[in-house]
Amino acid sequence: MKLLCAPAEVRRLNEKEFLRVVLYGQAGADDRGSAGAAVRADIRRARLAPTRKAWDLLSIALSVMAADAAGRRNLSPDGWTREFDLEIAVAEPTLWNELADLVTDALAFLTTDRWRLRFIAGGAAPSPPAEHIRPPENAVVLLSGGLDSLSGAIDLAASGERLVAISKTVRGDAEKQVEFASRIGTGLRHFQLNDNATVPGGDDTTQRARSIIFLAFGVLVATALRPYNSGGALPLYVCENGFIAVNPPLTGSRVGSLSTRTAHPYFLTLMQDILDAASIGVKIRTPYATKTKGEMLRECADQLLLRKLAGRSTSCGRFQRFNYRHCGRCVPCQVRRAAFLAWGEDDPTEYVYEDLGRDDPDYAGFDDVRSVGMALAAVKDGDFEQWLGSALSWPRLDQREALKDMLSRGLAELGTLHAHYGVK
Incomplete structure (x- = not known):
């Protein structure tokens, strides 16, 4: 094409x-x-x-x-x-x-x-406004409205980082993005941007490229901050738990279409190569690359604020399809539910499919639930390395052993979820 x-x-x-x-x-x-x-x-x-x-x-x-x-x-x-x-x-x-x-x-x-x-030629950048500003913040954080980005931004603000929050406006998440930014720290400077990409004939629904626009929005704003012009590399934080970032294929049938790479460490390494080669002084940082989602929640620096806001966050891969409700059975929903259990806090999220243990095609028999169950069974049989397969075979992956340990702990969280609901 x-x-x-x-x-x-x-x-x-x-x-x-x-x-x-x-x-x-x-x-x-x-x-x-x-x-x-x-x-x-x-x-x-x-x-x-x-x-x-x-x-x-x-x-x-x-x-x-x-x-x-x-x-x-x-x-x-x-x-x-x-x-x-x-x-x-x-x-x-x-x-x-x-x-x-x-x-x-x-x-x-x-x-x-x-x-x-x-x-x-012909893509000349717009001239800067005559009365432009240079915001003083020294770091950018991507704030999607998801639970990971919420927890990570709370953590970073509590550590003293002066953050600008960047959101890609998504229907169903725009209001919560504003709410989260306003309540983190003393309130974060916040920009909501949208690609508004439209094409004749409808859209492909797989959306494998969506993270590149989110990163580009972050880089765009990062280069407008005052500290960017002081030299060095301005941090751009991508707060994603390591299990979802690596997104290991749960079964052999999920290697292609069902395993997205939007925050995969190898992809982010390649993006950093592009920034460095173009002399764009922005450093992509992934502070939770070796953490599970449950560990992110449990270790967040402001537990009170996280408890207040966590239930408002979005994790579901089919959120819009279910009228802006969590389905409860897709892989991101299962990881979310497992994380609440690992955190030890009540999960206030309303799930369309609540009882994963129900033995029918909508619950325990649903493809994603069954795929998690198959992965858990493979690991239980002592085949963790075989199950892992080529998930960490990509070159230039830092902390490979730490990533392997994190994937094992992430599976254990999912195992606790399935045991909690009696999924067989």
Whole structure:
């Protein structure tokens, strides 16, 4: 699939061999896509002045989001792997063409697709507002509305970090993002941004690329902070528990479509390579890479605040599908429920499917519940290494043994959950 992703000022609007995606504007025709229609106005309204390279990274991320939505996996030869050929307008095309292989490697790992990228001129970053500001905070934290990002941000604020919170606006989570930011510490400076990626013909629902836009929003704001211009690398915190970040395939059948890599340590290493090669002074930090979700909750520095807010957070992979309620049976819901048990606090979350022990296709027989049960059975039989398989085989993974231990503890938390409900 070929896409040309550029602002409307790049006057190539009717080249039929491409899906034309208008960056930072409206599509203007039914056969075009668009992405980032509001984000430049949002940043200008906030009187921020991000760097040109950060704007270029955002343009790349917006283009990837549009491609991810447009490419239909069911139309690919193998029913999954897509091929993308993108031309993307940036302010510094020479630099990004030199880095194209790094970017495609990261995207290939993230989405399990094949990518070809070519960067063209015409994506000039907007001029900074005449009265722009340089906020004094010295770190950025991604605040999704999820339980991990909530717990992590509470922890970081309690440790004395001066944080700016960045949220990707998602229906059902926007209000809680605002609430969380306002109640952490003395209140965090908070920006909610949206890619607004739309394409003709509907969206692919697998959304494997979604973390790249979240990171790009974080980098964009990070480069506008006062300490960024003082040299060094400004921290960008990704607060995800290690079990979900690695997301080991629970069974052999879950290696592809059911194992996302949005916060995988290898993907974040590749993203850091891109930032370093582009001389963007932002350091991605994952302080909970070797922690389970239960350990994150149990060790959070402000237990009172976490208890007040935890039930409002979102973990479910099907939250919108169930009318903004947790299903209770998907893998993220099971990890959440296991974490509350490990924490030792009552779980106030209302789950659509509460009693996982009920022996029918909606509960214990549901694919995700059964997959967790199969993983637990394999480990119980003494085959932890065999179950783990190639989950940690990727190069340049720091703390490999610590990650292995964390995955074992994460499975144990899930085992306690299944035992609690009598799942067989």
